[in-house]
Amino acid sequence: DQQVKQNSPSLSVQEGRISILNCDYTNSMFDYFLWYKKYPAEGPTFLISISSIKDKNEDGRFTVFLNKSAKHLSLHIVPSQPGDSAVYFCAASGRDNAGNMLTFGGGTRLMVKP
């Protein structure tokens, strides 16, 4: 039973436009959410996070939105650049998890076309 789901395995966007990556979760104990970016043959790189006490966090071109009632979060990248092409993983951790181990979604492959 997947507790974190990314229902779109891939997304293609034109350079300069907005990329929106979505993530849904089922565990109401999750209270901290992260997005990681992964290039081939590299480990995931932390991108941005959000605590459940917030509904938005912004860092440059990246904004994460959290809708707790819908158990949904999204990552917006604007404007998208070709270098953003990578696999993006949504991850969550929660209060029932003393070790803060992360539960990951299956990833969305973003392709930004020049």
Added chain:
Amino acid sequence: GAGVSQSPSNKVTEKGKDVELRCDPISGHTALYWYRQSLGQGLEFLIYFQGNSAPDKSGLPSDRFSAERTGGSVSTLTIQRTQQEDSAVYLCASTGGAYETQYFGPGTRLLVL
């Protein structure tokens, strides 16, 4: 200092053999995690070390998997009698404490023939 490092970067082994994967966390980080990513899947938690406490082994898929962390730093993940379904990328992450950002190494790509 340097980021998380892992070795080997790639490992090909025959079914039934044992393998050891190594992780060097960021200096000073007290928490260390092992995850694995099977083909087309997300990352799956395996085991967690925090300081000198007993590790959380709740994610280990079978008793063929074990891990240790010596001196609170380097960690070794051992897979005994490897099976083809063990083929995956094994990723290590470290952090300065719980609820802090986890920094990942580049992973070890394991292929069991």
